[in-house]
């Protein structure tokens with residue numbers, strides 16, 4: 557049997573980082589930078605006020621205090637967005653707003669709260685030090701600085717920074733496009749009236765959701781019956797012109813395990829047993845003349861879900877230009893003991909709270925209640941038969957889950 561790491565390497569060997577798109581910075585959320593972002597302006601771009609108040613020369617307020625206010629004539633206002641180059645005359649003040657450019661000659665700003673708020677003249681009740689409430693040009697970022705590195709997974713803060721640096725477009729890796737295929741004659745769409753023996757095709761929606769939660773796109777979404785000719789025809793040219801196909805079901809030992817039957821005969825896909833639980837039967841390879849990468853996941857819903865996290869997600873990361881090993885794994889303490897099977901890496905569905913994990917309920921590969929509850933997968937190595945309470949366990953966060961506070 558293959559180890560989880562060996563099968564992951566086999567899957568990763570099928571994919572490459574996708575080509576680069578240039579997109580508007582405002583449309584780049586969730587994308588991965590293919591190139592660094594270099595600031596086109598200093599940030600701040602000009603000396604400006606950090607407060608609503610009065611632009612002054614600190615020396616003009618020497619000795620000012622609560623009991624000894626100093627009064628200065630006010631020569632006018634400088635608002636944010638004012639493009640006039642104001643000059644502050646010695647012994648005078650200008651009323652200034654937060655973000656407004658500092659007048660020439662001004663070296664400090666007094667907040668309005670430390671004054672009587674006058675419009676013609678102002679009584680100031682403190683002596684500011686030079687530079688007080690002044691935001692200096694370039695103190696945050698300088699023109700030409702690399703503000704974001706290639707490989708950055710763009711979040712709202714990164715977008716704010718690139719936009720403030722006046723960079724209108726960014727080079728990002730194309731989002732992986734994934735065709736999701738469920739297989740099996742027992743499956744019907746959600747909301748159908750179920751005949752005896754039929755079940756809802758929940759993996760379909762689950763896998764679509766996982767693809768989207770991973771930041772990839774669903775290129776096409778298909779259900780195939782266990783009919784060899786239809787399955788064969790489909791894989792010759794998978795719908796959606798995808799970068800990757802993922803399937804669920806039909807990969808174990810059953811006589812109607814058509815995916816395995818058809819793709820084995822095609823020769824491009826290798827079906828293996830991986831020493832893990834859940835998710836032992838796996839496959840990966842390429843299909844059709846286009847040699848499209850494919851990962852075949854087992855049909856049991858929990859097996860499909862867990863396998864997606866350990867095999868498909870790293871492949872999507874690699875295609876999107878992210879280090880596939882950057883999986884957010886974290887160490888937690890086992891809040892109770894539980895048994896696992898020797899000789900297989902066990903992916904226990906756990907609830908994590910404040911760094912402590914507990915199995916989320918029944919661990920059968922069909923038990924969806926415990927899956928929905930879980931926030932992480934505890935990765936229990938093959939040589940461990942029992943996780944003892946208090947032991948440290950490595951955990952993989954589940955897509956779409958937030959870690960809760962303890």
Ligand SMILES: Nc1nc2c(c(=O)[nH]1)N[C@H]1C(S)=C(S)[C@@H](COP(=O)(O)OP(=O)(O)OC[C@H]3O[C@@H](n4cnc5c(N)ncnc54)[C@H](O)[C@@H]3O)O[C@H]1N2
Nearest residue numbers: 738740757758759760805806807808809836854855856859
């Ligand atoms: N004789 C053996 N039988 C099985 C073995 C084995 O080694 N020898 N392995 C078992 C393990 S472990 C797994 S996991 C499953 C994998 O089976 P398949 O990938 O062939 O999946 P199916 O047989 O098509 O379905 C398994 C199970 O999952 C349900 N299912 C399938 N697709 C969906 C879907 N889209 N949505 C919801 N549920 C789905 C299906 O109804 C079955 O109950 O094989 C074991 N058997």
Ligand code: MOO
Nearest residue numbers: 834835836859921
């Ligand atoms: O490998 Mo299966 O996923 O244990 O049910």
